[in-house]
Amino acid sequence: MENKDKVLTTIKKAGKPVSAGQVAEMSGIDRKEVDKAMKTLKENADIISPKRCYWEARK
Numbered sequence: 001m002e003n004k005d006k007v008l009t010t011i012k013k014a015g016k017p018v019s020a021g022q023v024a025e026m027s028g029i030d031r032k033e034v035d036k037a038m039k040t041l042k043e044n045a046d047i048i049s050p051k052r053c054y055w056e057a058r059k
Contacts, residue, residue, distance in 0.1 A: 002037075003029055003033050003034070003036070003037040004037035004040050004041055006027050006029060006037075007023055007027060007029065007034055007037040007038060007041065008037075008041055008046055008047070008057060010023050010026050010027040011023060011047060011055060011056060011057050012057045013026075014026065014056075016056070017049075017050050017051060017054035017055060017056045018054060018055060018056070019053055019054055019055075020034050020035055020038055020053075020055075023038070023055075038055065042055075045058060046058055
């Protein structure tokens with residue numbers, strides 16, 4: 001499983017908007033890798049930001 005898949009799964013499991021730091025803590029993935037994965041997820045519109053610096057999976 002790629003980091004972006006792990007990040008998306010972690011965001012979905014959270015059930016609420018989460019920050020990149022929270023995703024890194026919950027998933028055990030290095031923060032820099034989380035940032036890279038989230039950049040790809042944002043470009044693909046897989047995640048959206050309901051408020052500044054917090055992300056949730058697109059429904």
